[in-house]
Amino acid sequence: MRCPYCSSHDSQVKDSRPSEDGAAIRRRRHCPDCGGRFTTFERVQLRELIVLKKSGKRVPFDRDKLARSIAIAVRKRPVDPERLERMMSSIVRQLESLGETEIASDLIGEHVMEGLRVLDDVAYVRFASVYRNFREARDFEELLGELSSEEEASREDESGASSDNDRADASD
Numbered sequence: 001m002r003c004p005y006c007s008s009h010d011s012q013v014k015d016s017r018p019s020e021d022g023a024a025i026r027r028r029r030h031c032p033d034c035g036g037r038f039t040t041f042e043r044v045q046l047r048e049l050i051v052l053k054k055s056g057k058r059v060p061f062d063r064d065k066l067a068r069s070i071a072i073a074v075r076k077r078p079v080d081p082e083r084l085e086r087m088m089s090s091i092v093r094q095l096e097s098l099g100e101t102e103i104a105s106d107l108i109g110e111h112v113m114e115g116l117r118v119l120d121d122v123a124y125v126r127f128a129s130v131y132r133n134f135r136e137a138r139d140f141e142e143l144l145g146e147l148s149s150e151e152e153a154s155r156e157d158e159s160g161a162s163s164d165n166d167r168a169d170a171s172d
């Protein structure tokens with residue numbers, strides 16, 4: 001597995017254990033080149049999903065991309081990462097069990113909103129506020145950029161300056 005920090009191909013597995021009630025294997029990895037640590041998950045994939053976007057474009061469903069957009073919505077919120085992983089697994093399983101290969105992007109958004117509403121009100125509102133715009137005119141793909149610029153704007157309001165918060169977040 002390629003190191004996400006330095007792109008070295010030599011990461012080593014330090015620890016491997018069942019996760020999400022046995023639905024996944026969680027591996028802690030260590031990069032000998034830069035010392036970076038990261039986690040990977042191994043899961044069953046029942047079928048290949050294609051996301052049908054508002055624009056009519058079709059792209060392969062990307063769980064990591066979904067995870068990133070959700071991570072922005074829950075940033076600095078007290079949400080248990082395990083519960084978040086379970087929520088995502090549940091969404092993916094529901095999508096897979098629809099029996100359709102193509103999934104409308106707004107259906108994915110609906111599922112995420114439902115899941116976040118249970119986990120954290122603030123994360124839900126963050127996601128939903130962007131999602132409403134997306135339903136009117138935008139594409140699900142823009143969600144990531146929308147949420148992150150919104151976050152940056154609010155952080156600047158709080159601190160009065162744009163500091164190097166992203167780096168601090170990454171080392172959490």
Ligand SMILES: [Zn+2]
Nearest residue numbers: 003006031034
């Ligand atoms: Zn590395």
